[in-house]
Amino acid sequence: MTFENELKSIIESINRNIASIVDYKVTEKTIADAMNYSLLAGGKRVRPVLVLAVAKALGGDVNKALPFAISIECIHTYSLIHDDLPAMDNDDLRRGSPTNHIKFGEGNAILAGDGLLNLAFEIIFDEIEKSNYNSYYAKIGKIISNASGIRGMIAGQIIDIESEGKAISIDRLIEMHSKKTGALIEAACIVGALSAEREDYLDIIREYGKNIGLVFQIVDDILDYTGDPKVLGKNIGSDKENNKSTFVSLLGIEESINLSRSLTDKALEISKEIDPSGFLSDYTRYLLNRSK
Amino acid sequence: MTFENELKSIIESINRNIASIVDYKVTEKTIADAMNYSLLAGGKRVRPVLVLAVAKALGGDVNKALPFAISIECIHTYSLIHDDLPAMDNDDLRRGSPTNHIKFGEGNAILAGDGLLNLAFEIIFDEIEKSNYNSYYAKIGKIISNASGIRGMIAGQIIDIESEGKAISIDRLIEMHSKKTGALIEAACIVGALSAEREDYLDIIREYGKNIGLVFQIVDDILDYTGDPKVLGKNIGSDKENNKSTFVSLLGIEESINLSRSLTDKALEISKEIDPSGFLSDYTRYLLNRSK
Numbered sequence: 001m002t003f004e005n006e007l008k009s010i011i012e013s014i015n016r017n018i019a020s021i022v023d024y025k026v027t028e029k030t031i032a033d034a035m036n037y038s039l040l041a042g043g044k045r046v047r048p049v050l051v052l053a054v055a056k057a058l059g060g061d062v063n064k065a066l067p068f069a070i071s072i073e074c075i076h077t078y079s080l081i082h083d084d085l086p087a088m089d090n091d092d093l094r095r096g097s098p099t100n101h102i103k104f105g106e107g108n109a110i111l112a113g114d115g116l117l118n119l120a121f122e123i124i125f126d127e128i129e130k131s132n133y134n135s136y137y138a139k140i141g142k143i144i145s146n147a148s149g150i151r152g153m154i155a156g157q158i159i160d161i162e163s164e165g166k167a168i169s170i171d172r173l174i175e176m177h178s179k180k181t182g183a184l185i186e187a188a189c190i191v192g193a194l195s196a197e198r199e200d201y202l203d204i205i206r207e208y209g210k211n212i213g214l215v216f217q218i219v220d221d222i223l224d225y226t227g228d229p230k231v232l233g234k235n236i237g238s239d240k241e242n243n244k245s246t247f248v249s250l251l252g253i254e255e256s257i258n259l260s261r262s263l264t265d266k267a268l269e270i271s272k273e274i275d276p277s278g279f280l281s282d283y284t285r286y287l288l289n290r291s292k
Numbered sequence: 293m294t295f296e297n298e299l300k301s302i303i304e305s306i307n308r309n310i311a312s313i314v315d316y317k318v319t320e321k322t323i324a325d326a327m328n329y330s331l332l333a334g335g336k337r338v339r340p341v342l343v344l345a346v347a348k349a350l351g352g353d354v355n356k357a358l359p360f361a362i363s364i365e366c367i368h369t370y371s372l373i374h375d376d377l378p379a380m381d382n383d384d385l386r387r388g389s390p391t392n393h394i395k396f397g398e399g400n401a402i403l404a405g406d407g408l409l410n411l412a413f414e415i416i417f418d419e420i421e422k423s424n425y426n427s428y429y430a431k432i433g434k435i436i437s438n439a440s441g442i443r444g445m446i447a448g449q450i451i452d453i454e455s456e457g458k459a460i461s462i463d464r465l466i467e468m469h470s471k472k473t474g475a476l477i478e479a480a481c482i483v484g485a486l487s488a489e490r491e492d493y494l495d496i497i498r499e500y501g502k503n504i505g506l507v508f509q510i511v512d513d514i515l516d517y518t519g520d521p522k523v524l525g526k527n528i529g530s531d532k533e534n535n536k537s538t539f540v541s542l543l544g545i546e547e548s549i550n551l552s553r554s555l556t557d558k559a560l561e562i563s564k565e566i567d568p569s570g571f572l573s574d575y576t577r578y579l580l581n582r583s584k
Contacts, residue, residue: 032442105379113406114405119442
């Protein structure tokens with residue numbers, strides 16, 4: 001199978017399983033609609049793909065990893081819904097469609113986000129129970145909850161809010177992104193390794209995750225500067241408009257591209273070492289070269 | 293020790309332990325301040341007291357139950373912060389002080405709520421790890437996450453939003469409250485039993501929790517009608533102002549009082565059976581007779 005076909009097949013499997021998760025858990029139609037609206041809006045599924053790719057690379061069972069991949073995607077989706085709110089980034093367009101609060105109102109959007117964050121942990125505790133209390137799955141819960149919490153993603157979001165309209169240093173920018181975006185991407189890689197019960201690979205996988213997490217954000221900044229709004233499904237130039245420091249504004253476009261390439265090379269050293277089939281390496285390159 | 297002194301001592305122990313939980317976990321001052329502002333604002337600590345009281349009544353170790361009690365209080369506090377937001381109830385006063393978004397701004401208040409919900413699960417996964425993967429603690433995680441999720445508290449909040457300004461039936465009102473407030477109170481009781489590793493008591497404890505959860509809400513409605521704003525620390529009459537159906541508006545004050553008494557009697561039958569020391573029974577009466 002070509003890389004493109006394999007990626008497509010993995011994303012389809014993620015989407016099929018996401019489609020059933022909210023209905024199964026829900027009682028009130030409004031909240032199900034608001035959650036599904038954002039959860040099923042497509043997106044690149046970077047985090048769940050990483051969970052499955054790492055699990056497979058380390059000899060794990062992707063079916064066992066899948067619920068955790070979806071749990072992480074629930075957290076990612078909640079963070080987008082809350083980020084887009086008027087009190088935060090005040091965005092009205094996401095993936096080419098009206099943002100959640102534009103579609104469902106602010107109150108429902110806040111609750112849909114809350115519901116998705118909560119659902120992520122319901123999924124994990126379900127899996128722990130189903131596995132008859134596999135300790136690896138409890139470790140997965142700890143990794144995910146730390147990554148999404150006030151030492152991880154939420155801390156990054158606070159730094160983001162506090163940095164708006166200010167000149168910040170490149171170190172602070174890296175700290176912000178390593179928490180806001182990097183923590184959950186790194187966690188996705190670690191969760192893949194834990195679901196495969198391969199703790200012997202945790203350090204090297206964490207290193208891999210750190211590198212591609214940063215690449216992901218640098219490429220985002222580059223695309224906000226040079227990307228095609230039609231391909232991206234969102235407005236470009238919003239960082240500049242919101243007076244946000246970015247890799248491009250602090251380092252310039254050329255050095256940003258160089259940095260993303262050298263970090264990708266470091267990640268590729270690791271992915272080539274652990275992944276005989278090559279999908280993880282192909283995906284690592286894809287994350288650098290993506291156009292959306 | 294008198295009941296009042298015992299209750300005071302339990303609440304002090306909860307407050308002492310809550311005071312250390314956010315600082316330990318946090319990296320960014322703004323989010324710690326916003327979370328602690330609401331977490332340390334006092335309050336009755338009904339849910340954590342119930343966790344500890346049930347754990348003790350069933351022969352458990354209250355020190356083992358305490359982290360789960362605090363986890364539930366984090367979830368309760370997050371729900372208050374998000375409930376108070378302009379897009380929800382738009383309240384500016386809570387426990388006699390400005391609400392979180394008035395004090396810290398809407399963006400920070402949303403993140404403080406998110407951070408508290410997430411922290412609740414970080415605490416649980418920490419305890420699971422510390423206990424060397426005690427399956428009872430994983431069960432506690434499942435109970436709490438279900439109670440706070442889209443089949444529990446969040447569903448109740450959606451019903452609340454959708455019921456505003458409408459005449460709803462008493463059955464729908466009970467469904468709303470059993471989810472919005474009842475689910476987490478019931479969970480607190482069950483968590484107390486699970487932390488004591490007494491699964492043989494789950495059914496009877498669930499029944500106890502259901503009854504006092506409903507009593508709690510009926511008394512809230514009665515106090516919103518007859519209470520003293522100075523004692524309550526919040527404005528009264530807000531239900532009427534917001535055109536909300538309440539037990540008082542649907543049943544009248546006298547029948548509301550009668551219903552809360554008969555539900556308390558049912559709960560007392562259970563608490564007397566399981567609690568030789570009598571604290572749980574005293575506390576059950578206290579929940580009926582409280583003035584704030």
